[in-house]
Amino acid sequence: MADLKLAKTDPEKQFWDQLDGHTAGMLGVSDSGQHMQPMSHFIDRDEKRLYFFTSRDTDLVRALRPGATAHYTFVNDGHDYHCCMKGALTISNDRAKIDEYWSAVVDAWFDGPRDPQLTLLALDLHDAAIWASTGSAVKFGWEIAKANYKDGHTPDLGETNHIDFLRAA
Numbered sequence: 001m002a003d004l005k006l007a008k009t010d011p012e013k014q015f016w017d018q019l020d021g022h023t024a025g026m027l028g029v030s031d032s033g034q035h036m037q038p039m040s041h042f043i044d045r046d047e048k049r050l051y052f053f054t055s056r057d058t059d060l061v062r063a064l065r066p067g068a069t070a071h072y073t074f075v076n077d078g079h080d081y082h083c084c085m086k087g088a089l090t091i092s093n094d095r096a097k098i099d100e101y102w103s104a105v106v107d108a109w110f111d112g113p114r115d116p117q118l119t120l121l122a123l124d125l126h127d128a129a130i131w132a133s134t135g136s137a138v139k140f141g142w143e144i145a146k147a148n149y150k151d152g153h154t155p156d157l158g159e160t161n162h163i164d165f166l167r168a169a
Contacts, residue, residue, distance in 0.1 A: 002014070002018070002076070002078070002080040002081040002132035002133060002158070003132070004132055004133075004158060004159050006132075007130060007132035007158070007159035007160075007161055008159045008161065011130055011161040011162075011163050012163050012165075014081075014130070014132070015083060015128060015130060015163055016043065016045050018074070018076055018081050018083065019041065019043050019050075019074065019083075020043060021076070022074065022076055022077065023040045023041065024038055024039065024040050024041070024074075025038070025039065025041060025072050025073050025074035025075075026038055026039070026072065026073045026074075027039040027052060027060065027070060027071070027072045027089075027123075028060075028070060028071055028072075029060065029063040029064060029068055029069075029070050029089060030068070030069040030070060030071060030086070031069075032063035034059055034060070034063055036071065036073065037059075037060060039052045039054070039072075040052065040053070040105075041072065041074075042097075042100075042101040044097075047124075048124070048125045048165045049122055049123060049124050049125065050072065050085075050122070050123040050125065051092065051097055051101060051120055051121065051122055051123075052120070052121040052123070053098075053101070053106050053109070053110070053118065053119070053120060053121075054119050054121060055109075055110075055117045055118070055119060056116075056117050056118070056119040057117065058119075060121075061091070061119055061121075064089060064090070064091065067088070068088065068089050068090070069086055069087065069088060069089065069126075070086065070087065070088075070089035070123055071084060071085065071086045072084075072085050072086075072123060073085075080132065080133045080158075081130070081131070081132050081133075082130070082131040082133075083128055083129070083130045083131070084128065084129050085123075085125055085127065085128035085129075086125075086126055086127060086128075087123050087124045087125040087126040087127075087165070088123070088124045088126070089121055089122070089123050089124075090121070090122050090124070091119055091120070091121060091122075092120045092121060092122035093119065093120050094120060094122070097120060097122075098113050098118070098120055099113065125165040126164075126165055126166055127162065127163060127164050127165060127166070128162070128163045128165070129160070129161075129162055129163075130160065130161050130162075130163065131158060131159075131160045132158050132159050132160075132161075133158030
């Protein structure tokens with residue numbers, strides 16, 4: 001569940017906590033002409049980086065060019081936290097990270113961690129926009145009723161914030 005106070009006072013902590021509690025979002029290479037695609041992320045808070053396992057023959061890998069920027073979007077299970085992040089997407093193939101994040105789930109897609117098709121992508125985060133909204137049906141109903149009753153009242157249902165990972169580094 002999204003914490004509205006944390007979204008306002010410490011959006012980066014909330015960002016990592018939300019990503020840590022969930023595993024999937026949509027990843028796409030900017031200006032590639034391709035649609036975003038579902039991917040599972042693995043987080044490295046210290047490096048402000050996300051990792052993704054994929055196959056080297058995917059459209060996503062073929063779309064990578066030097067200096068490629070990617071967007072990754074994420075919505076939590078409660079649909080009260082939304083995030084869009086962007087950064088530099090590169091092929092990493094860091095053996096230590098492959099071993100660290102390897103699991104039975106990843107293994108189901110590949111022939112072990114030495115599979116020649118295996119590609120580890122790294123998304124070095126530049127910034128993110130977050131939206132945290134109330135999970136309370138009562139608050140939602142009250143705010144909608146006030147907006148329909150009072151002229152000029154806009155529902156107050158959450159917080160939005162921006163995280164600049166490059167400035168915070």
